[in-house]
Every structure is written in structure tokens, then in C-alpha cells.
Amino acid sequence: xxxxxxxxxxxxxxxxxxxxxxxxxxxxxxxxxxxxxxxxxxxxxxxxxxxxxxxxxxxxxxxxxxxxxxxxxxxxxxxxxxxxxxxxxxxxxxxxxxxxxxxxxxxxxxxxxxx
Amino acid sequence: xxxxxxxxxxxxxxxxxxxxxxxxxxxxxxxxxxxxxxxxxxxxxxxxxxxxxxxxxxxxxxxxxxxxxxxxxxxxxxxxxxxxxxxxxxxxxxxxxxxxxxxxxxxxxxxx
Numbered sequence: 001x002x003x004x005x006x007x008x009x010x011x012x013x014x015x016x017x018x019x020x021x022x023x024x025x026x027x028x029x030x031x032x033x034x035x036x037x038x039x040x041x042x043x044x045x046x047x048x049x050x051x052x053x054x055x056x057x058x059x060x061x062x063x064x065x066x067x068x069x070x071x072x073x074x075x076x077x078x079x080x081x082x083x084x085x086x087x088x089x090x091x092x093x094x095x096x097x098x099x100x101x102x103x104x105x106x107x108x109x110x111x112x113x114x115x
Numbered sequence: 116x117x118x119x120x121x122x123x124x125x126x127x128x129x130x131x132x133x134x135x136x137x138x139x140x141x142x143x144x145x146x147x148x149x150x151x152x153x154x155x156x157x158x159x160x161x162x163x164x165x166x167x168x169x170x171x172x173x174x175x176x177x178x179x180x181x182x183x184x185x186x187x188x189x190x191x192x193x194x195x196x197x198x199x200x201x202x203x204x205x206x207x208x209x210x211x212x213x214x215x216x217x218x219x220x221x222x223x224x225x226x227x
Contacts, residue, residue, distance in 0.1 A: 001161075031213050042204060042217045043159070092159065096213050103149070104208075104215055108158035 002027050002095050004107035012113045013083055020079045021110045023093035028073035031096040033104065034066070038089045046091075049076040083114045117142045121205050121218030128195055128225050136190040136221045138179075138205035146207040148172075148181055148188040149215070153202045162190075162203070195225045 003026040013019050023032065032049040046066055047055040055068035070076045080087050090109040097103035122137040140146065150162040150172070163172030168183035179190045188205060205218040 033213070033215075042219045043215075044217075045214055048214070094159075094215075103147075103161060103164060104213060105161065106151075106159040 001097065001105045002029060004093065004095060004105060006091075006093060006107040006110050008110060009108065010111040010113075012115065015084050015114055017083055018079055018081045019083065019112060020077050021091055021093075023076045023078070023107055025074045025095050029095040030073070032070060032076045033094045034068060034076070034078045035092045035094065035106075036089045037092060037109070043092065046078070049078075049093075080112065083112075085114045088112055088114045117146065117207060117209060117216045119205050119207055119216055119218035121221050123219070123221070125222040125224060128223065130197060130225055130227050131194045132225075134190075134192045134195045134199070134223065136203055136205075136223070138188045138190065138218060140186050140188065140205075140207050142186075142207055142209060144210045146209050148179070149206040149208070150177070150179055150188070150190050151204040151206060151217075153204065153220075155201070159204070195223075197225045197227050199223065200225045 005024045007022045034046040035043045037043045045058050046061045047057040049055050049068050049070040051070045067079045090111050092109045094104040094106045118141045120139050147166045149164045151159050152162045153159050163174040165172040165181035171180045177192045179188050202220045202222050204220045206215045208215050
């Protein structure tokens with residue numbers, strides 16, 4: 001399985017500001033995903049980060065609020081823009097496993113608190 | 116659309132007790148089914164998976180069998196330990212699609 005790191009691991013931010021979260025994988029992967037886990041809730045997929053093209057967003061999530069970059073096969077960023085307290089969540093990136101196994105491996109998450 | 120329904124928690128057990136967490140799913144095709152675990156303060160880890168009907172996934176003493184006839188993937192462990200205290204998530208992905216749909220999660224606390 002891939003080793004995934006995220007930065008920052010946690011942050012406290014003021015409303016109206018933006019935070020960029022980085023996800024780094026130790027090997028090249030085809031697919032990278034960004035999830036949100038709101039307090040006491042399950043995980044919700046935000047978007048699929050596509051290398052060399054725009055991310056594919058799920059219903060309820062838009063590029064202006066959550067811009068995503070995927071410059072290569074080992075790195076992606078998620079920005080949470082113009083934050084409000086409702087954005088307080090854990091943000092997780094995940095990657096696909098070995099081709100065809102349909103298994104995702106998750107990073108440790110970024111805990112965000114917006115005041 | 117796809118969905119996963121999990122037994123609501125929290126669940127509190129004594130050490131060496133039997134654990135079952137129910138999970139049922141709705142999917143249009145032939146999904147792969149997963150159990151993920153989130154230990155306190157840690158990230159999400161894959162616990163086990165099954166990719167076709169009647170497959171049994173197993174790991175760390177946990178088991179789950181893919182039951183197509185009942186659209187279920189219940190998680191079981193015969194004798195839990197305090198270290199099994201965690202949040203357990205059932206999830207599915209449709210065939211040829213990596214996107215995961217998660218259940219609500221079940222918090223399990225095991226007391227010594």
C-alpha cells in the first residue's frame with residue numbers, strides 16, 4: 001500500500017481566509033481523491049483530482065470553494081476558500097491501490113477548525 | 116444511487132465479547148464492499164474487503180461475508196479487545212469505479 005502524508009496535520013483559521021492542504025504519496029498513483037469528514041459524521045467525497053485536467057466535483061461541491069491542483073502523479077492540493085465555521089472538518093486525501101484492486105488508501109487527515 | 120446503511124452506535128462491549136456490526140447496501144451493479152476502521156486520533160485504515168458475492172474478507176480476527184441475496188456485509192469478531200475500540204465504516208464502490216460511498220460509521224468501545 002502507498003504511504004500518504006498530508007500537511008498541515010491541523011490548523012485553526014479565521015473565517016474569510018483560505019487554507020491549502022497538501023497531499024503527498026510515496027509512489028505514482030492514477031487516482032487521488034479528497035474527502036470531508038464533518039464532526040461526528042461519515043466521509044463525503046468532495047472531488048476526484050485528475051492529473052493534467054480539472055478535478056471532477058461531486059454534487060454540492062464547487063471549484064470556487066474547493067479548488068484542487070494535481071500537477072503530477074504523486075501530489076495534490078485542496079484549498080478551502082473563504083472559510084466559515086461550517087467548514088470545520090477533517091479533510092482527507094486518498095489514492096487508489098494497485099491497478100484493478102479498487103481499494104483506496106487514506107492519508108492521516110487535516111483537522112481544520114474555523115473560528 | 117448507491118448507499119450504505121450501518122447499524123447505529125455507539126456500541127459498548129466488555130472484553131472477549133462477540134461483536135457484530137450490521138451493514139446493508141443499495142447498488143445498481145456488482146460493487147466491491149469494504150470495512151474501514153478509524154482508531155482514536157488516527158487516520159482511516161482499510162480493515163478488510165470483498166469484491167464478489169460469497170467472498171469472505173478477514174483481518175485481525177474480523178470477518179465479513181459478501182451476501183448478495185441479502186445485500187449485506189456484516190462485520191463480526193468473536194472476542195474483542197480494548198484495542199478494538201474505534202469507529203468502523205462500511206463502504207462500497209461500484210464495479211470499475213474507485214469512488215467510495217460510506218456508511219455513517221459505528222463507534223465501538225470495548226471495556227476491560
